Amino acid sequence: MSYRYGEYRDGPDPLAPPYDVRSALDRMGDSILSGSNPGHALRDLLRQGLPGTDNRRGLDELLRDVRRRRRELRERGRLDGTLERARALLDKAIGQERAELFPDPSDDARLREARLDAVPDDPAGAIQELSTYEWRSQAARRTFDELRDLLRREVLDSQFRGMRQALADPDPAAMERVRQMMSDLNDMLDRDARGEHTQDDFDRFMSKYEDMFPESPRNLEELVDSLARRAAATQRLLASLTPQQREELAGLINQTLEQTGLAEQMRRLGESLHARRPDLAWHTPERLTGDQPLGMGDAVTALDELADLTQLEAALRQDYPGASIEDIDEAAVRRALGRSAVDDLNALKQIERELEQQGYLRRHRGRLELTPKAVRRLGETALRRVFSALDAGRRGDHDQTDAGAAGELTGSTRPWRFGDEQPIDVVRTVVNGVRRGAGRGGAVTLSVDDFEVAETERRTAAAVCLLVDLSYSMALRGTWAAAKQTAMALQALVSSKFPQDSVQIIGFSNYARVLAPDELAGLEWDMVQGTNLHHALLIAGRHLDRHPDFEPVVLVVTDGEPTSHLRRNGSYAFEWPPTPETLELTLAEVDKMTRRRATLNVFMLAEDERLKEFVDEVARRNGGRVFSPSPERLGEYVVSDFLRTRRAR
Incomplete structure (x- = not known):
């Protein structure tokens, strides 16, 4: 025995390792740190896809493929191809008959010519009139038979995809088998309407007629769906033609069904399908702009695919209330874009499930929220990004994973x-x-x-305070995401490498408040007026006082001078430009920090003269340093300064 090995092509690799959702969470973190909530961040991730080793297309790329496919179908051809072909064969048959009659001087030839002159202009009327005509020309007879065979195949193919091949041989037995199939199908639908249908009935039906249904439906529901979509496409074909074309083609259809003895069975089937799938666009016109004339069966197939693509496009846009990726029909994706697109869609659907199953996301009152595990992960990711930006040659400023956290x-x-x-x-x-x-x-x-x-060796513990400006100006200047990422990176650094330290993140706008680690990721700026550094320093001072034996570390991230302070009654006062009282109270807290031996290092995120004057005064009074990093390097500056301070002590 010999074996040949090759790439597995029937879907995703069954031996591939489980999908690592941590990379997906990291990508969501970019949106979350910029102010998005987890639900919106997940939606953005699903739209963008999973580039990299998985290289999975997102909803946006699938949507582009669907729109490209729609353009191709619209430019594929015209809808009146069957009418055009029917007229051409009629003209050819009549021309051949006239050529046969012209040399004949008899009265019979002139009478026949007069009858040909009286043939109606519409194809259905002409075919009806000529169906009883005794053709003198054998070539004309063959052309007319070709016309009727064409109409029979096209009309039935428009209702049952693949019927064209089944009727390629004009054998009366084949036509009788079609009649029997239609009768059995309608009887099965009637039994189902009465609640008497079983899967065994369907299996027996398919064993007899499976060659007439290339879609290979597995049950009656799938069969009804396929037939209903095709019947609706036929009605859209008629609705898309001009009134004259519609009348002519409808006449050809009715006449063909009458001649084949299928009119009554087709009427029963149409009523059943319409009753079962009234949601389909049965009479919505659709325009095709191509130059190539399409036969009726091909035109119906194109319109059927266009209807599928229209619904699929709406589902992929996800712009309706309550939209979910689970709304996207996998079968429609397979029909429109193939198996690889289904694999991409399943990978996207797996993301949300895996994020919940692996404990990164949870649902609370219908909303997605980050778990503490996810927040820790985002903090670690933020810290890795900061370390990757640091100079590799600076000793102590790189990510060291082979040493304990408690010292040498x-x-x-x-x-x-x-x-x-x-x-x-x-x-x-x-x-x-x-x-x-x-x-x-x-x-x-x-x-x-x-x-x-x-x-x-025993390492000195530190009481760390990071004061982060939450004012609306941080969002306006585009520095909010960098500040939040910096806070998460510092939190992750202290908890992982300096567990003996006590860190407190304090956010301040009109008021100040302590921020729990778990709420950092979902934190949003405050749309209020006021930069109350006075209140933030008060809270930071209490934290330092609770840890008198710890080394104090105070870091301030802001883009504006203090414009607010806390009154004795607990309310806040706001004024811009800042009042002397606001500046005096804030600097008084700076002096208290100096007496606590706490050095304040300030990170300015704006080039403002008033802010420069204020931070220079803080540095003069406290002895701390002033940094003016770009938002992209804020995390690097803060973490580096913290590490420098810890090493020095």
Whole structure:
């Protein structure tokens, strides 16, 4: 036996590893940090897709493919091809008959010519009139038979896709089989309407007539859907023609059905399909702009696909109330764009499910929210981006993952105690397990008493305060996302590398408030007037006072001078330009920070003369430093300054 290996083509790779939604969460984080809520961020992600190793198309690209396919179908041809072909064959048959009659001087020839002159102009009337005519010309007879065969195939193909091939051979037995199929189909629909239909009935029907249904429906519902969409497309074809063309083609259809003995069965089927699928656009006109004339069956197929694409386009736009990616019909995507598009759609649908199942998103009162796990992930991502921007050669400013968080190793070990964060000494731990189990033979087992940790140098704990401006001007200047990302990066840095530190994030606008780590990602700016640094320094001072043995670290991120302060009664006062009272109260809190030995480092996000004057006065009174980074480098400046401060202490 020989084997040949190749690329798996029947859908996504079944051996591929599970999708890593962390990259999707990171991309959502860009939108969330810019002010979007998780629901909008997820929607943006689904629209953009998953570039990279997965290279999955998003809804926007699928929408572009659908619109391109619609343009191709519209430019494919004209809808009156069957009428044009019918007229051409009629003219050809009549011309051939006249050529046969012209040399004949008899009265019979003149009478025949007079009858040909009286043939109605419309194709249906002409065919009806000539159906009883005794053709003198054998060529004309063959042309007329070709015309009737054409109409029979086209009319039935417009109702049952693939019937054209079934009727390619003009065998009366084939036509009789079509009549029997129509009768069995209508009887099955009647039984279903009475609640008597079973899947076995459908299976027996398909075993007899499966060659007439290339879509291979699996049950009656799929069959009805296919037939109803095609019947609706036929009605749209008629509605899209001019009144004269519509009348002529309708006449040809009715006449063909009467001649084939299918008129009554087709009427029953049409009524059943319309009753079951009234939601379809049965009489909506559709314009095709191509030059190539299309046969009736091909025209109906094009209109059927266009209707599918119209509905699919609406679903992909997701611009209606309550829109969900689950609304997109997978079967319609497969028909329009193929299997690869279905795989892309399934990958997009998987994102939301995986984000919830893996604990990054949760639903609360119908809204998507980030979990604490997701917030930690976004903070770690923000921190990685900051570290990636730092100079690789600056010692201590890179992401070091192979050292403990509690300081440098001293070389000695001690028994592990609950709550220890020092690294486990694996060798000593295993040796303890071997000693305890010596002489027993068999595998080494470890108990809690065997564990030892490597002792590290004691690191001074710090009380960290990051004061972030939440005023509306931060959003107007485009610095809001950078400030929020910086806050998350600092929170992640302290919690991961300096767990002994106590960090507090304080947001301030007209008032100041402490921000919990879990709310940083979804934080929005305040559409109020006021930059109340006075209140923020008051809250920061309380945090430092609660940790008197900790080294104080205070960082301020703002784009404007103080314009508000806290009154004694708890209300706030706002004035611009700032009043002397606001500046005096704020600088008084700066002086208190100086007495606490807390250095204030200020990060200015605006080139404003008043702000420069204020921060220069803060630096003069406190001894802290002033930075003026671009929004893109804010995180790098804040984290670097924090690390420099921690190393110095």
